[in-house]
Amino acid sequence: MLLKMNSMPLVLCLVVLVASLQSGHGAVDFSPAMCCQCGDHNPFGLSEKPKIMPSPFRIEVGSDSYVPNIEVKVNLTSTSELAFRSFFLAAYPYPYVIGAKPVGQIKLLPNQDYQTKEDCITRDNALIQANSNAIISRDDKYKRNVRFVWSANEKYGHVEFRATFIVDSDVFWVSEKSRVLADASLTYHPQKQQISPINTDKCGDSKGCFREPEGCTEPNCMYILTWVDDSENIQFELGGLADGSNDRYVAFAISDDKYMGDDTVFTCAHNSAKDKTEVFLSYNTIDPKANNPIPKYKVASQDDVWANHDYQNVLVSEEGSYENGRLRCRFKIRRDLDEDYPELKPLRGAPNHLLFAHGFANKGSPQRHGLSVEELPLASAQRVDFGRMSNYYGRSRYPLAKAHGCLMILAWVFFASIGLLLTKYYKPMWPNSTIFEHKYWFFGHFNCMATMFIIVIIAIILIFVEAGGYSEAPELPQKAHPILGIIILVCIIINPILALIRPSEDNKCRPVFNWFHWAFGTIANVLAIPTIFIGMDFGKVMVPWWATWILVIWVIFHIIVELSLEIHQCCTYKKNKERRRKWEQTKREYPKQHHPEPDPVGHRFKRFMLFLHIGFTFIITLMMIIIIAVS
Structure with a gap:
């Protein structure tokens, strides 16, 4: 039963790790198959968001208006040295609405290796036996000028072209639009609003x-x-x-x-x-x-x-x-x-x-x-x-929000993780040594968790001052952050209260206490790490996206340490049980002699893992605090 209780947080941590990796900002190897969804023109499977800086790529339309069955030249071009590797192109009724179906046929010029996107084909009119389509690239070669011709199968009203340009898995522009191609049969032609650019030459002088x-x-x-x-x-x-x-x-x-x-x-x-x-x-x-x-x-x-x-x-x-x-x-x-x-x-x-x-x-x-x-x-x-x-x-900074983040990293990544390792795997260690009349593991566990409790309370007070009370985010996962924070706060308040009324070891209620103490501590610890990941996405903290991966590395490291100690504990269980049995037998046979309790089997390995965990966690904690403070 004890083994199951100790293993459950590991399983939950693995779930947290998978969720963190899925929501991370890691690069994905690009392939032409990633382009693109018919509904919104976004690539498949890319975690990065589209670029919002002006695109260096343009859709050039060779005419101001169209009539059915007359070809119109359409070019995809680059206005800089940058080239695109993949693209999506289709024409839509103007103004474009997300989810609209393509209109007209885009035809390939000779010696071009592109393909029609099959799931974007739509039937225009059963009487004329013609389809509308969208075009995507077949290869991932760099391109700076791609030429097509488009023709309308019937009258669609005014039309505009939409294109997605993909340079790589991190750099892409979605649903860039062309100028409007007018329907020649309509008397009204849309006029785009255009005003002159904002001139910055006179900033600080006349404006x-x-x-x-x-x-x-x-x-x-x-x-x-x-x-x-x-x-x-x-x-x-x-x-x-x-x-x-x-x-x-x-x-x-x-x-x-x-x-x-x-x-x-x-x-x-x-x-x-x-x-x-x-x-x-x-x-x-x-x-x-x-x-x-x-x-x-x-x-x-x-x-x-x-x-x-x-x-x-x-x-x-x-x-x-x-x-x-x-x-x-x-x-x-x-x-x-x-x-x-x-x-x-x-x-x-x-x-x-x-x-x-x-x-x-x-x-x-x-x-x-x-x-x-x-x-x-x-x-x-x-x-x-x-x-x-x-x-x-210059933008304003929010020092209280940053202090909240730094303190939570210090509390949960450093103090809580060390305190939990001590109570889960280090109770048999240093059996004959005490500090202030307490076993080493208990002294370390108590002080780590007490420090964590104080730091968390301070951090929560700071963020309540910053937000002016309880603040709710508009959508998930950020909406879950304050809710999870309140749950964690309740758990860490209940646990010290339980510790104050802890029954003696031979009391029949002691197993009940152990279960509740373990449950509240596990809930708080398992929820704390994903809550920190969510908190790192808040704008007031201004944490760069790559800092998330530093914390992911620590989560992986911590899981490896716990798994190693769990496996080690399973492998040495029988030997330690036998060693303790012999020691207790010796005490009974020679009651007047002092017989120090033997160190557990594998104590050097466990000591090494503890110091390794403390050292690595200290480095990660210091790095994260510095990143949050200066970003």
Whole structure:
């Protein structure tokens, strides 16, 4: 029974390890078969996310309009020295909706080795006996220019091409779009919104700027905001990277602090239903946490959620575009926002922090962002004054969140793992030695677990202060982090209480205590490691993805150590039992003599494994604390 109790955490740790490996960021060997899913054009089996920086690859369409059965030239080209190894290409009705079926036939030119993607073929019309298709590459050779011809089997309305470009398993762009190919039979031709790029040459001179990363030019900025001030209005230019999919937004907020709540929000959002990029105003509230829209114009349609007829216009002018994964809005807004809308902050007030966010927008209304490193809103490191034409840069750090992470690593990876090893495998060790009248294993176990308890309590207090109380993430697995944390906290509080009322060894209730003490300790320990893995994905901690693999290495090492000690304990069980029987017999035969208890069989191996575990765990713990602290 004891062996089963000791082995169960190992099995659970193996499950945790498998889950960690599945969610890791490791590279996968690339093959052409990985490209691509018909529904959303994502490659199969790649753990990395698509690149959101502007793609160096383009879809060039050789005509402005089409008529059925007339060929249109389509080229996939590279605008840089970078080449792609695999691709997906198909035409879709405009505007494209995820899950739409391809339209028209893409035909190969002579001497080209590409293939039709079989599961993307659709029948257009039974009367004309023609199919629509998508094309993928057959090989993984590097390509910089690939030529096709496309023809429509019938009229589809306006059409756009979508392509996925794969360089390798870490670098790829998904669902890049072409310009619109118009249906020649329609009188209305869609006109793409395009505005001039944001000029950064005058930053710090005649315009104020905030850029992330520092000193970037607009195509390479994760976020960029510029402003020019006059006596009545401020002209803003807001830009940011999106993932190239429809209905995306980039927003900035004016805040008194680094946290969302009681903020004035300006959103640049693309609405695919209207194929229009617009500016929207809103404000955040603290309790309840919500984003509330504000009408930007005095007159709006009756069915528009932004409509209100009682206020003056807030926006003086606006224009926007969404092209090649970049959202861009240029708008002029009144400075005295609070005159008609007391919920908003005036733009002529004291300096404020800027908060930037991006994500999915539903008809222009921004949806809640995630909390991962890529999704957490960026807060400016310093307060920004819109009355100054200065250069601002740098993101805020969250030292309490980092301290929470460092303390949890120290508590569970170092102290808890050592304390549990001592109580599981080292009770027979050093049988004749004591420290402060306690066996070595008990002294080490008690102090490790007591230290772990204190550190965990401090870490939980810090994160509650940072979050302003209990905070719930929007989706799994991050949503599970605070829940698991509370369960772990309950377990580590109950266990010391049980220890205080521990019955004596000959008490009939002692086995019951042993089971409960083991159960609560095992639950806390098994849940702690996956909770740490989940916590490393939170944006406030800013842990680089590769740090996850350092912790995975430690988990593998710890499992190997436990398995080795478990096997060693099984192999030496009979010998140690026989050795102890002889020692007890000798004590009975010669009761007046002192007979020290013999060291267990394999004590040198167990001592070596303990010191190896302590040393390696110390190095890993130190590395993780440094990474979390400085990242």
